[in-house]
Amino acid sequence: MKKVVRGFYAVAHSVKLCKPHVICAYPITPQTEIVENLAEMYANGELKNCEYITAESEFGAASILVGASAAGARVFSATCSQGLILMSEVLFNAAGMRLPIVIVNTNRALSAPLSIWNDHQDSMVLRDAGIMQLFVENNQEAHDAVPQAYKIAEDKRVLLPFMVCMDGFKLTHAYEPVDLLEEEVVDAFLPPYQPQIYLTTKKPVAMGCYALPAYYMEFRVAMQQAMERAKSVMEKIYKEWAEVSGRDWGGHIVVEYPDAKIFVVAMGSLVGLLRKVVNDLRKEGIDVGLIKIRTFRPFPVENLRKALSNAEKIVVFDRSVSFGYEGPLSIELKSALYKYSSADFYSYIVGLGGRDMPKDFLAGIIRDVANGKEKPGVAFKGYKEFEEVIP
C-alpha cells in the first residue's frame, strides 16, 4: 500500500517484516526515530519473538548485536556518525567473526565541528572493515534494501555484516510516498535465519578468538574471498527482489545514457537531483550520462570498467574527504579504471555537513566541465572563501 511516510518509518516497517530476534540501538540524530518506531512496534506486541534491548552506548549496542548474532539470532541496529565510529571497534570484530548483522546508517557528518547534517564521512570510516555497503537514493529504496540486506548477509557464501546507507535528514526526515511491503512478500523472499555456525553447548565453538601469525592471515583472505563472492550473490538477490517486489533498482551500479561522452558519478540521495540535472543538460546539447553507485562495498570494479571504458570525462561528486588525498569515491574509481580508461577526472568534494547542493550549482559544474572551463583535477565546490585563522 502506497502511503506518505517518513524515511524512519519506511525503514522500521521493513525491519519489522524481516522478523529480527534482537534489536539493539542507542539514539543519535538523525537515526533516533527508526528505533523509536521499532520500540513502539515492540511495545505494541507487533514484533513477535523479538527482544528490544536498550544499550548504554553504541559500543554497547554493537557488542550486544555481536553476542546475539553469534548465538544465532537475526539482529538489527541503526546508527550514524559518532555513533557508528563508536561502534567501529566492535564492527570490525563482527566482520571478522563473519556475523550477518544488518545496520542502517543514516549518513551524517563527523565532528569536529559538531554537525548533525548529512554527508558520507561516517561510512568511509567503515570502508575497510569487511562490511558490505549499499547506498540508497530514496526512501522506497531504503525500505526495499533491508530484506535484501538480510538475504545477502546471511547467504552462506557471504556471511558478512551489511550496512544500508541512507542520507540523514534528506531521506530520514523526508515525508514521501512509499509503497509499504506486505508481510507475505517479505516472507516469500526472506527465509527464516538458519545460522551455519553458532554458539551452542551442544557443539561448542569459539568465535573471534586469538589467531597466531600462523593462522590470522587465512581468516582475512577468507573475508576478501567472501566479499568477492558477495558481488555475484548481490546481483542475483537484487534481481530476485525486482521479481518479487516489482521494483527493479538495478545492479551494483545504474547507468543512464550509456553512450555518453561525459559521465557524472555519485551515490545516495544526490543521485535523484542529478537525474534531473543530466536530463536538463542533455536538452542543452551536452552529451552527459549518469552513474549511480549502489554497492560501495564490495566495490563494483568490473561493472564500472565496462560502463566507463569509452568515457572522455568523468565527474565525481564525493560527499567526504580523505584528508591529505581527495574524495574516497574518486580514489576508488581512479584505481578501478587504471589501464581501462583514459578519461580525464574531475573530482569534486561537495555537500559536507549538510551544505546544500542546489540544482543550478550542480548543473553549473557539469556545464563548465563540458565546455572546458574546468580543468581536470580535485577541488572542493560550494564553500565560501575564508581567511585562515591560524596561518
Next chain:
Amino acid sequence: MLTYDPIDLYLRYTKFGGVISILIEVRFHGRGGQGVVTAADILAIAAFKEGYYTLSFPMFGAEKRGTPVVSFLRISNEPIVERDEIYTPDYVVVLDPSVVGVVNVVAGLKNGGVVIANYPKSSEELRKEIKAEVMNAKLYTINATKIAMEMLGRPITNTVMVGAFAGATKLVKLDTLVETIKEWFEGDLAAKNAQVVEKAYRYMEEVCK
C-alpha cells in the same frame, strides 16, 4: 479564488512528451516549536491523498524552541527527485509574524508567487514590512496566533496555516485536510485542530475570492 493559469503553467514548467509537468514548491517560515516542520508534513500527506506526488523535509539550526526554522514542500504530478532546498518558491507560508524582517521570507519568490502569512495586520502593512522587493507577489494575511490562542489555548499556528494554505490554493480539499488532521493528532487535539483547519480554510477562501 486563487488558481493556476494554465498558460502561465505552460510557460513556467517544462513540457515532457506533451504532458505538462507541474512542480509546486512551498517554503514554510516560522520558529522552533510552532510546528513549521509538521505543517509541511501534514500538507505532504494531504496532497498525496489528492493524487499528487509529494515530498517534505526540514531545515533547522540547533534543535531548540524559538529559533527561525524553515521547512519545504514539493507537490508534483510526477515522482519528485529534487531534494535540494527551495530557492524559488511558488508559495511562502509564514507561521510567525516576528520572522518577517528577521528572515527574508520572500527570497527567490517566483514572479506572481504567493505569500500566506500569520500577520495581525493587513496585507498592505505586510508588504511594507517585507523590506525586500516583492514585485507582483500576492500577499494574504490571517491572524493565526489569535485563532490558535482562542481555539487551542496555545500559540501553535501550524494547523491554522495549513488550513489557510489549503483555503487559498485549493490544492487540497477541506475534507481531505480534516481527514489528515484527524489521523495526525489524537483524541481531543484531533477534534480541536480539525475545527481550526476548517476556520482558517473558510476564512482564506473568503479573502481570496
